[in-house]
Amino acid sequence: MPGPAEPSLAERRALLRQALAIVSGSRRLIRGKIARGFSTKTKADESLVTDADLAAERFLRRELSRRFPDHGIIGEEFAPANAGSDFLWTIDPIDGTLSFARGIPLYGTILALHHRGRPVLGVIDHPSLGECYSAARGLGAALNGRRIRLQDLGPGEKVEREVVATGDRMHFLKCGRARDFDRLMRRHPQVRSYADCFGHTLAARGAVGAMVDFGIRLWDMAASQVLIEEAGGRYACLLSPPPGDLGQGFYGIVCGKPAVVDWLLPLFGRTKR
Amino acid sequence: MPGPAEPSLAERRALLRQALAIVSGSRRLIRGKIARGFSTKTKADESLVTDADLAAERFLRRELSRRFPDHGIIGEEFAPANAGSDFLWTIDPIDGTLSFARGIPLYGTILALHHRGRPVLGVIDHPSLGECYSAARGLGAALNGRRIRLQDLGPGEKVEREVVATGDRMHFLKCGRARDFDRLMRRHPQVRSYADCFGHTLAARGAVGAMVDFGIRLWDMAASQVLIEEAGGRYACLLSPPPGDLGQGFYGIVCGKPAVVDWLLPLFGRTKR
Secondary structure (H helix, E strand, O other): OOOOOOOOHHHHHHHHHHHHHHHHHHHHHHHHHHHHOOOEEEOOOOOEEEHHHHHHHHHHHHHHHHHOOOOEEEEOOOOOEOOOOOEEEEEEEEEOHHHHHHOOOOOEEEEEEEEOOEEEEEEEEEOOOOEEEEEEOOOOEEEOOEEEOOOOOOOOOOHHHOOEEEOOHHHHHHOOOHHHHHHHHHHOOOEEEOOOHHHHHHHHOOOOOEEEEEEEOHHHHOOHHHHHHHOOOEEEEEEOOOOOOOOOOOEEEEEEOHHHHHHHHHHHOOOOO | OOOOOOOOHHHHHHHHHHHHHHHHHHHHHHHHHHHHOOOEEEOOOOOEEEHHHHHHHHHHHHHHHHHOOOOEEEEOOOOOEOOOOOEEEEEEEEEOHHHHHOOOOOOEEEEEEEEOOEEEEEEEEEOOOOEEEEEEOOOOEEEOOEEEOOOOOOOOOOHHHOOEEEOOHHHHHHOOOHHHHHHHHHHOOOEEEOOOHHHHHHHHOOOOOEEEEEEEOHHHHOOHHHHHHHOOOEEEEEEOOOOOOOOOOOEEEEEEOHHHHHHHHHHHOOOOO
8 A cells, every 4th residue: 555645845834834833832742841941961872861851852743743743753863653654754853962062052943854765844943043954855944934045166266175074073083984084073174063054054044064973873964955955956875774764774975065075075985076 | 750659458449449430331222232233344353343342442441431531541442541660450342252143142242451561450341241250450250240250179079170271272272373373272181162252251150260372462362360269270372463552463372270270381382370
């Protein structure tokens, strides 16, 4: 029996509207936690989790299940639900918990929807910055509802003048790519770590030339392809686990302005398109 | 003839009040530039300058000269004035112009006052974050007027779990310290670039364990010693130009939680205190 068909443009628009409504709720919840205080614990893998992470994921799951009872949900903090569904939501309630726990405003909530592995929509919300990035396939990308479109380098513009953002070196190390990180640092003069989804949204609006992120999980990057491509950028996945990954495997991606992504790909063993 | 005596506690309090009033004016000016738009140029040294940098420095100089006609002023964008004075103000109107020009909210205005080379007060304002850090010697450090006091590591807490912030590698390279940067990246698992004064204020409130910044100028670091020390942190200057520097030479500093600074110093060829 075939599953549900790919959503139409009108359906994608409606799904995005719902996703944005849900994320405005998680933003309120997270801001409330900041105002009232939250507790922090260290997980088995030595990463941090706060009760704001848990409460936000519970909220997002509850809202998604209520609105889309047939859809699957994968999230960072709880077990997958209905993961065999054609429609699969991924949740990172607080990407950048280390930042969040220290009061650094550069964390974000990531929500994405895929249909049979193909991205339908993606939302990255930065509650403390008041910036919500969203995109759905064929509908463009937006920041707080206003269309964003990133500008590729012009003829005279040099890749060396663009900032290349990266995730933390320790994440490259985790998936055996520390050497790639070190090579990038030597080859490009303007590499800055903009950890977590903040680097992805900087790339989506062209504030940096590109973002290079390795050693991340499904929910860390699930929104980025549609966000970057709908903004007019280029997205390349350079490392991915075998099909069927539900958050166990590591990904590596490069995304941003086409000319900068093309310059970066050979450093990571890929030829330009 | 001896110059004016070192300012008393009451005088330092009054000077700080005036500095904060002046910076609230530059904040308004900078926010106005963001709202109305600004132009960007590349300077001879390939760094960026916007008309917001120039307008903010002009504003700060005008306010300082009006209130303190005998004091000297050194700033990033214009020539020194009255630089032989016992009281010397340093200005970086927009530290992190690259961020500012790209709409990344992590730039800041830095204003500091020294008396015969000894810090009297320091202010770092982040207009887009709405965060103003300030300190005067003997009067503590504050964020938006509320006292901040950074907590050193407790007995069971590991330096490896603390984030070590750095400036851009290209600045280390400029002063021949790229090797120190690379060594730090290999030795500590949680190094992140938090470029410009944003890394300094993160260190002042203990959001990161320490900030390591090399290849910076006088006005980039002039506020940091008093801010960090008054917050209860440790500050070490590891590289400085000959006395009498008016902004030509490079500095290198490490500052933050005492235990983290002590851990870092040997990596840069210094023994612990």
